[in-house]
Amino acid sequence: EVSELLSKYASITSARPLNLYTLLSFARPLTPESVLASVNYALTEIPRRLALRVRSLEALPFIVGTNPYVASTLNAYRESFLWVATHPPVTNLDQNAKFAEQLADLVQSHANDIPTMAKGFQECSRYMSPTQISNFLDGAIRNRISVRLIAEQHIALSQALENPDANSSHVGVVDLECSPKAMVKMCGSFVSDLCEATLGTSPSIVINGHTDATFAYVPVHLEYMLTEILKNAFRATVEHHMKHHPSSRSLPPVTITLSSPSAAMREAGHPYFSLRIRDQGGGVSQANMARIFSYAFTTAGRRAEEDVDDGEGGGPYAAQHVGGSAAIGSGGLGEANLFGEITGKGLQTGIGTIAGLGYGLPMSQLYAKYFGGSLELMSLEGWGTDVFLKLRCLDEAGDVTV
Numbered sequence: 001e002v003s004e005l006l007s008k009y010a011s012i013t014s015a016r017p018l019n020l021y022t023l024l025s026f027a028r029p030l031t032p033e034s035v036l037a038s039v040n041y042a043l044t045e046i047p048r049r050l051a052l053r054v055r056s057l058e059a060l061p062f063i064v065g066t067n068p069y070v071a072s073t074l075n076a077y078r079e080s081f082l083w084v085a086t087h088p089p090v091t092n093l094d095q096n097a098k099f100a101e102q103l104a105d106l107v108q109s110h111a112n113d114i115p116t117m118a119k120g121f122q123e124c125s126r127y128m129s130p131t132q133i134s135n136f137l138d139g140a141i142r143n144r145i146s147v148r149l150i151a152e153q154h155i156a157l158s159q160a161l162e163n164p165d166a167n168s169s170h171v172g173v174v175d176l177e178c179s180p181k182a183m184v185k186m187c188g189s190f191v192s193d194l195c196e197a198t199l200g201t202s203p204s205i206v207i208n209g210h211t212d213a214t215f216a217y218v219p220v221h222l223e224y225m226l227t228e229i230l231k232n233a234f235r236a237t238v239e240h241h242m243k244h245h246p247s248s249r250s251l252p253p254v255t256i257t258l259s260s261p262s263a264a265m266r267e268a269g270h271p272y273f274s275l276r277i278r279d280q281g282g283g284v285s286q287a288n289m290a291r292i293f294s295y296a297f298t299t300a301g302r303r304a305e306e307d308v309d310d311g312e313g314g315g316p317y318a319a320q321h322v323g324g325s326a327a328i329g330s331g332g333l334g335e336a337n338l339f340g341e342i343t344g345k346g347l348q349t350g351i352g353t354i355a356g357l358g359y360g361l362p363m364s365q366l367y368a369k370y371f372g373g374s375l376e377l378m379s380l381e382g383w384g385t386d387v388f389l390k391l392r393c394l395d396e397a398g399d400v401t402v
C-alpha cells in the first residue's frame, strides 16, 4: 500500500544532499561494480525524493488537491514512488539493463508534469497566493532536476558500460569538455531557423571572448537555458526593429561573450564559467521586469484565442506578449504557437517537453542556480538587454551538494 510505504519515508523531511562527486564517482572508473553501485544509489535516493514530492502535493490546500490536474500529478508521483520503492535489489547487469530501461520510461512518463501542474494552479489561483504557487513550483522543479539527474546519470552509465567510447569526454550526463561556443552555435542555429520561419527574419549571432574554452557541465541544462535566452533575445531584436526601424534591412546581432574562470578565480573557490547574452531588442520595462521570472503571470492553460484577444494590436504576434517587449518566457500559450517546438527540441533526455508555457525563464534560472550559479538580467531600457549566466564548473565541484 502506498500510504503505508510512504509512512516509512515520513521521517524524511528534506532530501539527502546530492553530492555531485558521488554521481561522477560511479563512472570513474566505469566498471560492472560501479554501475551496480550506481543502481543501488538510484534505488535509495529516487524514492526518497519522490516521497517528498508526494508529501508536498498532499500538503496542498484540500480544494487544490481536488483539481483534476493536481490530482493526476499526485497519482503519477504515487505510482512512480511505489514502483521504485518496492523494486527488488538489482544485483547483476541483466537485471540492471531491464531496470535502466524501465527507469527511462518512468522519466519519460513524467515529461508533462510541470505543464500539468501549471494548468492545475491556474485553475486554483483563488486558493493560493502567487508566492505560494511560486514556492511550490520552485520546489517541484528543483526536485525534478535532482530526480532526473540521478536517473539520467544511471541510465547514461548503464549505456556507457555496454557501448564504451574511450574518446568521449562525457562522464554520464556531465561533459567534462562542454564547449559553450559549440552549444551557442547549435542552439543559435535552431532558434534562427524558427525565428525566420515565424517572424520572417532573424538576427545574426556573434560569439567573442574565450571562444575556445570548455568547462565541465551538464550539456542538456546548458542547452535548455541558452535556447530560452536566445529565443527571447531574437524575438525582442526582431520586433523592436520592425517597430522602430521598419525601413532598416539589417538587424543588430545578438552577441554572446564567453568568459572562462581565471586561475585566480579557481583558486579563490570561484570556478564559474560566465556567459553574457546581449541583445539590442529595446530592453525590458520596469513593469515587465518582475513578470519575466514569475510563474504567476504565466498564461499557461489559456486558450490561444484569449491571448490574441488581449488586443494589443500591432502585428500577429504582438498580443502574445505580456506587454510591450516582455519576455517570451512569460508569453503563455502565444509562445507555444510561435515557438512551440523550441523547448521540446533535443531536450527529451533531461527535461521533457515543457514547451511554451511561460516557464522557460524561471526554469532556466533554477537550472543556473542548481549547481550554485546564477542567471541575471540587466535591461538598458530603450536599447537592449544583457543576460548574465554564471555556471559552476562541475569538475571542481566535489563539494557542491544539490
Ligand code: W6P
Pocket (backbone or CB within 6 Å): 228, 229, 230, 232, 233, 236, 279, 281, 282, 283, 284, 292, 325, 326, 327, 328, 361, 377, 384, 385, 387
Ligand atoms: C528581452 C527580454 C529578454 C528576456 C530574456 C533574455 C533576453 C531578453 N531580451 O528584450
